[in-house]
Every structure is written in C-alpha cells, then in structure tokens.
Amino acid sequence: MPVxxxxxxxxxxxxxxxxxPDLRNSKGEPTGAIRGVLSMLRRLESDxxxxxxxxxxxxxxxxFRDDWYPEYKSHRPPMPDDLRAQIEPLHEAVxxxxxxxxxxxxxEADDVIGTLTRLALERGWEVVxxxxxxxxxxxxxxxxxxxxxxxxxxxxxxxxxxxxxVPPERIVDxxxxxxxTVDNVPGVEKCGPKTAVKWLTEYGTLDNxxxxxxxxxxxxxxxxxxxxxxxxxxxRLVTVATDVALPVALDDLPARDDDKAALRALYERxxxxxxxxxxxxxxxxxxxxxxxxxxxxxxxxxxxxxHRGAYVTILDWxxxxxxxxxxxxxxxxxxxxxxxxxxxxxxxxxxxxxxIVAGEAAYLPLAHRGPDVPHQLPLDEVLARLKxxxxxxxxxxxxxxxxxxxxxxxxxxxxLAGIAHDTLLQSYVxxxxxxxxxxxxAKRHLGLTTIPYTDVCGKGAKQIGFxxxxxxxxxxxxxxxxxxxxxxxxxxxxxxxxxPALAALYRDIELPAMRVLLDMERTGVLIDAFxxxxxxxxxxxxxxxxxxxxxxxxxxxxxxxxxxxLGEILFGKLGLPVVKKTxxxxxxxxxxxxxQLADDYPLxxxxxxxxxxxxxxxxxxxxxxxxxxxxxxxxxxSFSQAVAVTGRLASSDPNLQNIPIRTAEGRRxxxxxIAPRDHVIVSADYSQIELRIxxxxxxxxxxxxxxxxGEDVHRATAAEVFGVTPAEVTSEQxxxxxxxxxxxxxxxxxxxxAKNLGIDRAAAQGWIDRYxxxxxxxxxxxxxxxxxxxxxxxxxTVFGRRLYLPEIRAQQVGRRQAAERAAINAPMQGTxxxxxxxxxxxxxxxxPAAGLKSRLILQVHDELVLEVPRDELERVRAELPAxxxxxxxxxxxxxxxxxxxxxxxxxx
DNA sequence: TCCGAATGCAA
DNA sequence: TATTGCATTCGGA
Numbered sequence: 020m021p022v023x024x025x026x027x028x029x030x031x032x033x034x035x036x037x038x039x040p041d042l043r044n045s046k047g048e049p050t051g052a053i054r055g056v057l058s059m060l061r062r063l064e065s066d067x068x069x070x071x072x073x074x075x076x077x078x079x080x081x082x083f084r085d086d087w088y089p090e091y092k093s094h095r096p097p098m099p100d101d102l103r104a105q106i107e108p109l110h111e112a113v114x115x116x117x118x119x120x121x122x123x124x125x126x127e128a129d130d131v132i133g134t135l136t137r138l139a140l141e142r143g144w145e146v147v148x149x150x151x152x153x154x155x156x157x158x159x160x161x162x163x164x165x166x167x168x169x170x171x172x173x174x175x176x177x178x179x180x181x182x183x184x185v186p187p188e189r190i191v192d193x194x195x196x197x198x199x200t201v202d203n204v205p206g207v208e209k210c211g212p213k214t215a216v217k218w219l220t221e222y223g224t225l226d227n228x229x230x231x232x233x234x235x236x237x238x239x240x241x242x243x244x245x246x247x248x249x250x251x252x253x254x255r256l257v258t259v260a261t262d263v264a265l266p267v268a269l270d271d272l273p274a275r276d277d278d279k280a281a282l283r284a285l286y287e288r289x290x291x292x293x294x295x296x297x298x299x300x301x302x303x304x305x306x307x308x309x310x311x312x313x314x315x316x317x318x319x320x321x322x323x324x325x326h327r328g329a330y331v332t333i334l335d336w337x338x339x340x341x342x343x344x345x346x347x348x349x350x351x352x353x354x355x356x357x358x359x360x361x362x363x364x365x366x367x368x369x370x371x372x373x374x375i376v377a378g379e380a381a382y383l384p385l386a387h388r389g390p391d392v393p394h395q396l397p398l399d400e401v402l403a404r405l406k407x408x409x410x411x412x413x414x415x416x417x418x419x420x421x422x423x424x425x426x427x428x429x430x431x432x433x434x435l436a437g438i439a440h441d442t443l444l445q446s447y448v449x450x451x452x453x454x455x456x457x458x459x460x461a462k463r464h465l466g467l468t469t470i471p472y473t474d475v476c477g478k479g480a481k482q483i484g485f486x487x488x489x490x491x492x493x494x495x496x497x498x499x500x501x502x503x504x505x506x507x508x509x510x511x512x513x514x515x516x517x518x519p520a521l522a523a524l525y526r527d528i529e530l531p532a533m534r535v536l537l538d539m540e541r542t543g544v545l546i547d548a549f550x551x552x553x554x555x556x557x558x559x560x561x562x563x564x565x566x567x568x569x570x571x572x573x574x575x576x577x578x579x580x581x582x583x584x585l586g587e588i589l590f591g592k593l594g595l596p597v598v599k600k601t602x603x604x605x606x607x608x609x610x611x612x613x614x615q616l617a618d619d620y621p622l623x624x625x626x627x628x629x630x631x632x633x634x635x636x637x638x639x640x641x642x643x644x645x646x647x648x649x650x651x652x653x654x655x656x657s658f659s660q661a662v663a664v665t666g667r668l669a670s671s672d673p674n675l676q677n678i679p680i681r682t683a684e685g686r687r688x689x690x691x692x693i694a695p696r697d698h699v700i701v702s703a704d705y706s707q708i709e710l711r712i713x714x715x716x717x718x719x720x721x722x723x724x725x726x727x728x729g730e731d732v733h734r735a736t737a738a739e740v741f742g743v744t745p746a747e748v749t750s751e752q753x754x755x756x757x758x759x760x761x762x763x764x765x766x767x768x769x770x771x772x773a774k775n776l777g778i779d780r781a782a783a784q785g786w787i788d789r790y791x792x793x794x795x796x797x798x799x800x801x802x803x804x805x806x807x808x809x810x811x812x813x814x815x816t817v818f819g820r821r822l823y824l825p826e827i828r829a830q831q832v833g834r835r836q837a838a839e840r841a842a843i844n845a846p847m848q849g850t851x852x853x854x855x856x857x858x859x860x861x862x863x864x865x866x867p868a869a870g871l872k873s874r875l876i877l878q879v880h881d882e883l884v885l886e887v888p889r890d891e892l893e894r895v896r897a898e899l900p901a902x903x904x905x906x907x908x909x910x911x912x913x914x915x916x917x918x919x920x921x922x923x924x925x926x927x
Numbered sequence: 928t929c930c931g932a933a934t935g936c937a938a
Numbered sequence: 939t940a941t942t943g944c945a946t947t948c949g950g951a
Contacts, residue, residue, distance in 0.1 A: 581948055582933055638945060663942060674944045677937035765940035844941040880938040
C-alpha cells in the first residue's frame with residue numbers, strides 16, 4: 020500500500036524560526052529556519068518509507084477564511100524580514116531535496132493537506148501528516164497518522180483521544196469551543212480544554228450541545244449561550260477543507276531523488292558545511308550524473324518555424340545508460356512505443372522513445388528488420404533493465420493514449436505503473452468534441468505539423484510494419500512523438516488546472532478509469548464458439564430459403580443486401596409506393612419503410628426477416644469466433660475512452676456494447692457469452708439511470724417523489740399524464756408513458772413522439788403538454804439547459820464534464836435544433852457515463868482489496884458485467900450494488916439490479 | 928483499394 | 939423530424 024507523507028512546511032518554518040538560534044552565513048543572510056526545516060525533512064525521510072510526498076506551504080495573500088471572518092489571523096504581527104528572506108531559498112532547497120512542493124493560492128497549507136489526505140484515502144493509501152499544528156489531528160483516522168517531528172510525538176486515533184479527551188472527528192467541535200488563539204478564532208469565554216471535553220462527553224457533539232445549551236449551568240454555560248451565534252462560523256474556521264481544487268494530482272507527488280548539483284549550490288550558499296561533506300562523500304561521479312536534472316524545469320525556446328528537436332538514436336550501452344540515468348532522475352517522462360501491430364493484445368515492441376525536456380528526445384530501436392539495419396541493443400536485456408523503472412509508481416510517466424503502450428508492455432511481461440498523465444485524456448476532457456489524435460493536437464495547440472504515420476509506413480495494402488522502417492527515419496518519427504507529447508502536456512495541463520472541475524474529472528475519473536479498462540481488455544470474455552458456429556449454419560440455411568422466396572416474389576434474382584437493387588425491385592418493378600427517401604434522395608428501404616409496406620405486400624416481410632438474420636450471422640455469429648485470441652482463448656474488445664462526446668465509452672474490435680438482446684434469435688448470440696468452469700456471469704445494471712439523473716438535475720418534485728418511493732416510474736408517469744391512479748394504468752398507457760420518458764431524455768419533438776407512437780402530431784403535442792403540466796420542474800429544466808447552452812456554448816454533467824455545442828447558435832434551424840436536443844441529452848447521458856466510470860473504479864479497487872478473484876469484463880453504458888467464481892457469488896451479489904450506488908449522492912436513490920447466470924443472456 | 932451511404936445493433 | 943456509438947455491405951471513384 021503506497022504511503023503519502025505530507026509535511027506542513029509553513030508550520031515548521033515558523034516554529035524553526037522562533038525555536039532555533041539565529042544562524043547566518045558569512046554574508047549575514049539568515050539560514051536558521053532553512054536548516055531547521057531541511058533537517059526535519061531529512062529525519063522524516065529516514066523515519067518513513069513513503070512512495071509519495073509533498074511539502075506544503077501557505078501561499079501569499081488572502082484565503083477563503085479571510086472572506087468568512089476578516090479578523091482571521093489579523094492579530095498577527097507582520098512577518099519578520101529575517102523569516103521572509105528564508106522562504107524563497109527554502110522552497111528551492113526543498114525541491115532540490117526531492118520533495119514536491121505545494122503552495123496553492125487562496126488556500127492554506129492545512130486545506131491542501133486535508134484534500135490530499137482525502138484523495139489518498141480514497142485510493143486506499145496510508146497517510147502520514149507531519150506538522151506542529153494540533154488542528155490537523157482532526158484528519159486522523161484509520162490509515163492516517165499525525166506526527167510532530169519537532170517533539171517526536173506520533174498520534175493515531177487512540178492517541179488523539181488520549182491527548183485531547185475527544186476522538187479525531189470531534190476535534191473541530193473541541194476547537195470551536197476552546198478557540199484558537201494562534202489563528203485569532205475566539206472560543207467560548209472561560210471554556211478551556213477541560214470544559215470542552217466535559218461538554219462533548221456529556222452531549223456527544225457540538226450540534227447537540229448547542230441544541231441543549233439552555234440546560235448547561237454555571238457562568239461558563241452563560242458564556243456558551245452568548246457565543247451561540249458565533250459557534251457555526253468558529254467551527255467552519257477551524258475545519259480543515261478536504262475538497263479544495265489542487266493544481267496537482269497525487270500522481271504528481273512521487274518521492275524523487277535529490278538533485279545533487281542544485282543541493283551543492285544551495286549548501287554552499289547557506290554554508291551548510293556538514294551537509295556539503297555528506298554530498299561529497301557520495302562521490303563526484305554521482306553528483307555529475309544527476310546534474311542534468313536541473314535542466315528539467317527549463318525548456319529551450321523553440322526556434323521559429325522549426326520544431327525538430329535534438330533527437331538521438333540509442334544503439335549502444337553507453338548512450339542507453341546515460342538515458343536510463345536521466346529517466347531515473349526525471350520528474351516526468353514522456354514515452355511512446357512503436358510496435359508490430361495496431362491490435363493492442365498482439366502488438367510486440369519494435370522500439371521506444373523518451374522525452375524529458377521539450378526538444379530533446381531519444382529513440383531506442385529494438386526489433387527493426389531489414390538489410391541495412393544497424394546493430395540494436397538486445398530487446399530482452401533492455402526490457403530487464405527498464406522494467407523496474409516502468410513498474411515504479413514513483414517514476415511519473417506521460418503519454419498519448421498510454422493504455423495502448425501499457426498493453427504493449429504487458430505483452431512483454433511489464434506492468435506499467437506511475438501513469439501520471441495522458442494527453443489524449445487531457446484533450447478529451449478539455450474539448451470532447453474535437454479530434455484527439457496527436458497530429459491534430461500538435462496542429463491545434465502547438466501550431467506544429469508532425470510526421471503522419473502514413474508518411475513513414477505508407478498506407479493501405481502497401482503499408483509496411485514499423486519494424487521495416489529504416490532506423491533513421493524511425494527516430495525522426497518516434498522521437499518526435501515523445502517530444503510532441505511532452506510539449507502538449509506542458510500546454511494542456513496548465514489549461515486543465517485553471518478549470519478545477521475538469522482537472523478533477525481528469526485526475527479522479529479518467530486517469531483511474533484507464534487502468535480499469537486496461538485490465539478489462541486484457542481479461543477479455545469467454546465465448547462459446549461452437550454454439551455460434553451452430554447458429555451460423557442455421558442462420559445460413561434460413562437465409563438461403565428466404566432469398567429464394569424473395570427472388571420468386573420479385574420474379575428475378577437480385578442482391579437482397581443492396582438497397583439500390585432492392586429499391587429498383589420494390590419501387591420500380593413491383594410499383595410499391597415510396598414511403599420516404601434517404602438523405603441522398605434515394606427511396607428508402609429501411610426497417611420502418613418495410614414494416615409499413617409489410618401490411619399490404621408479401622415481399623417486405625421476407626426482406627425484414629432476411630435483414631435480421633443476415634445481420635446476426637455476419638456481424639455476430641460469424642465474426643465473434645474469428646475474434647478469439649489464440650493465446651488467451653478469449654475475445655478482447657477495445658474500449659475507447661476519448662471518442663464519445665458525452666463521456667461514454669465506445670467499444671470496438673469487436674464492439675461488445677451492441678450484442679443483440681431484443682429478439683429471441685438475437686439473445687441466442689448473447690447466450691454464447693459464457694463463464695468458464697466453476698464461474699458465473701454477473702450482470703449489474705443501473706435501473707432507469709438517465710431518468711433518475713433527469714430527476715436530480717431538474718429537481719422536479721413529482722419525479723423525485725416517484726423515485727424516492729421506489730415507484731414504477733413509467734406507471735407513475737402514465738398515471739399523471741392520463742389522470743388515473745397508478746393501479747388503473749393500462750399496459751397501453753404505460754407503453755405510451757415509457758415512450759414519452761425516453762423521448763424526453765433525447766430532447767424529443769412532438770413530431771418524433773407522433774412517429775414513434777403512430778399518432779398524429781397534435782395528439783403527441785397534447786401528451787407533451789400534459790407531461791410538462793404535471794412535471795413543471797422538468798419543463799423548466801429543459802428551458803434552463805437550452806438557455807445555458809446558448810449563453811455559454813456548452814453544457815455540463817453533474818461532475819462538471821463539459822460538452823461544447825458550437826451549433827447552438829447556428830442560423831440553420833435544423834442544425835440549431837439538433838444542438839438543442841444534444842444540449843438536453845448530454846448532461847443526462849454524460850452524468851450516467853461519469854457515474855458508471857466511478858463505479859468501475861470503485862469495483863476494480865474493491866474486488867482485490869476484499870480478497871476476491873472476480874473480475875470486471877464488460878461495461879455497456881449502464882451495466883457492468885463480471886466473471887465471478889461460484890464460491891464468491893454470494894459476496895459479490897451482496898456487495899456489488901452498494902459499491903455501484905455509493906459513487907455519488909444524488910437527490911434520487913440509485914438502484915442497481917443484479918442478474919446471475921451461466922451466460923450473459925441468463926444473467927441480464 | 929478506398930470511402931461514403933445505407934442499414935441496424937446496443938444503451 | 940429522438941441521443942450516443944460501431945460494423946457490415948454495397949458500389950462509385
């Protein structure tokens with residue numbers, strides 16, 4: 020379990036300044052506080068083995084507490100000049116020691132520590148908080164320790180209770196009562212620790228004490244009553260925030276090695292001679308090796324019109340060693356893999372590229388083939404050397420679509436860790452409606468034109484594998500990819516940081532979801548190929564029969580799969596009426612048309628049947644068995660995380676999110692998705708998720724009420740719209756209501772509803788009017804979201820995901836209305852997507868933590884599919900819904916329905 | 928050989 | 939003239 024070590028730098032800085040003697044260097048610069056804080060950091064480093072750490076300082080300027088309470092800390096004398104002078108050099112030194120440093124404007128160090136603590140706990144990490152400030156004991160809980168490195172005091176939950184007389188969760192109540200003279204927050208007059216503990220022991224909580232304030236006797240009781248108005252504010256002031264927006268993620272805080280060159284310079288300036296000797300003791304060579312790290316922070320300015328950086332090819336061990344050392348010391352490394360295949364499960368490494376500083380990158384060729392190939396370093400040995408770096412969470416990596424690179428490395432037995440950033444996801448979160456391939460990103464954000472893949476490998480049938488590309492040419496292309504990725508990150512990440520909700524979405528949902536998807540894709544799903552082969556044969560026979568009959572009816576042979584030929588037969592030769600036309604003006608032969616014609620003519624009915632079977636055979640029965648991976652014996656879909664503009668996932672190669680379910684024949688395909696021996700398939704889907712989100716977003720009282728009481732929402736809608744009691748609703752009425760409810764989610768028009776229900780437009784408008792009359796909150800919401808879209812150009816999900824709607828102000832009515840429908844649909848579809856991603860992250864973390872071997876295998880928008888060992892079934896069935904429902908607290912309850920079976924059809 | 932259009936599968 | 943996707947087939951370029 021990773022450990023996060025958080026140091027309250029400001030608290031120590033003040034204490035060190037006042038506690039330590041007035042040390043100065045020969046120039047007279049004060050150095051005592053610097054030395055004090057640094058020695059504390061060194062002690063912590065040896066006391067606690069932490070993979071992640073941060074030293075947090077208060078930033079200059081006001082904080083939100085000053086807005087709440089102008090007197091906050093107002094009594095403090097101005098900072099002594101000798102202290103102020105030490106801040107900047109201390110910050111430099113802290114970073115040189117390998118400590119990520121944080122100072123967030125508008126937020127106190129306490130709140131940064133509180134927020135990081137929460138984030139770490141959510142990931143199941145352990146946290147050690149080092150501070151001289153007792154207020155922070157309020158953060159102590161299982162997995163969180165408070166240590167005072169100056170007094171060497173360590174407190175866990177029991178320790179806090181023993182020291183203060185109240186448990187950590189009551190510390191804020193305690194502080195509100197006692198007050199905090201350090202921060203100028205007044206407490207109840209004459210109420211000290213003794214009285215506060217007595218009251219809290221008697222009444223349990225501050226709220227309860229306040230409720231019973233009239234029962235408290237004595238002079239101090241009177242003081243309490245006088246202070247009642249202030250107590251809520253007092254409590255707010257002493258409560259450490261755990262939800263502030265941070266410019267960094269946990270993954271940005273790996274413990275780094277110290278930067279010896281920078282340290283040397285600083286120690287020399289401060290004249291810390293003992294520590295200088297320590298540095299020298301480690302040898303000049305080591306200091307030299309890491310000198311390059313200092314360059315990390317500064318990029319050379321790009322030459323105008325040319326971005327071709329200094330790209331090197333790694334062909335010998337000396338160059339490799341130099342780069343390996345750089346990778347080890349770098350705060351963040353962009354890397355990219357070149358492979359033999361676009362199929363992630365089949366791809367083998369051809370080479371890798373790395374970039375640490377913009378404009379400088381290296382390509383490491385490993386498996387290029389051909390007559391003029393230079394000697395390449397041996398793949399296995401290189402991977403063995405790099406494996407610890409790839410698998411270290413402390414070494415932060417950056418990439419463009421790292422899920423793919425993680426697959427490639429996994430194919431070689433390496434589990435990529437330390438995934439800190441992904442420019443694909445950054446771009447997706449910032450502008451989901453734009454393209455996210457690297458060539459487009461480079462053009463859009465950097466104004467650079469990159470080498471297209473097809474320039475290197477050609478395209479179509481003449482395309483060659485990357486292993487056939489000449490190494491020089493490969494270096495230009497591959498090193499550029501790593502270089503551009505790094506530059507994109509430098510551009511996109513600051514943009515994200517200015518939008519805290521989006522930064523949180525990226526950090527807390529998209530990046531963690533990527534790891535879940537990687538594991539799901541690698542797990543794959545078992546299918547019964549024999550069953551599908553049987554079905555294919557059967558479908559083939561019925562198709563031949565239908566085709567023969569169709570040709571008989573047409574009086575001539577024709578290709579049933581060709582809409583063009585079919586149209587000529589139906590509307591030309593047989594003279595059937597044209598019902599509607601396609602976008603290009605051709606008479607349409609789609610299902611709706613054929614359905615309509617089937618009432619009066621025999622051929623369309625045959626065609627409908629033929630179409631249905633042909634689809635099942637070619638897309639599913641024939642295709643799926645061909646997609647079985649020979650190595651794993653399973654089908655591995657690929658989930659795209661940056662395709663759907665609403666935030667949904669997309670599945671491809673094969674698409675496992677559109678497996679049939681509506682017809683009996685179709686369900687036989689689904690039945691071929693099976694569990695292995697001694698396992699079952701478990702399907703868990705969110706019930707009515709988008710309608711529930713609509714209730715939450717609109718706040719409509721009737722809709723909220725229906726969900727709160729667990730009603731059948733379509734029946735409830737029918738009762739409202741048709742003016743009957745729920746018990747009186749007929750199945751026909753319920754069907755109408757269901758269509759209306761679905762239509763609402765899609766921003767339906769009267770026309771659309773009329774078509775769907777087979778009624779006239781005026782009647783449909785009547786139902787819509789009645790719906791909105793009964794659910795005025797929904798009507799108001801629809802207007803609100805359209806207005807918001809028009810004003811801002813985008814709409815948002817509950818979690819702040821943005822969907823831009825460039826056409827919302829279009830001149831063309833049709834385009835504008837389409838954008839308005841998207842504006843209504845996107846927040847609901849997008850929020851559902853956010854929720855299930857959070858659920859996937861939660862379930863993926865929970866299963867192994869609970870000692871279970873069950874695995875997530877598929878996600879279908881509102882459904883998670885798991886493969887579960889039979890002996891784990893009861894636990895999974897019992898706990899999975901809570902895992903999925905616990906991801907958000909909406910105004911409506913979330914409901915998850917679980918199904919179990921030997922195959923997906925039975926389970927769903 | 929490539930790509931748009933038409934069609935249909937899912938939530 | 940209902941939202942978001944992906945795959946298949948045809949057929950013109």
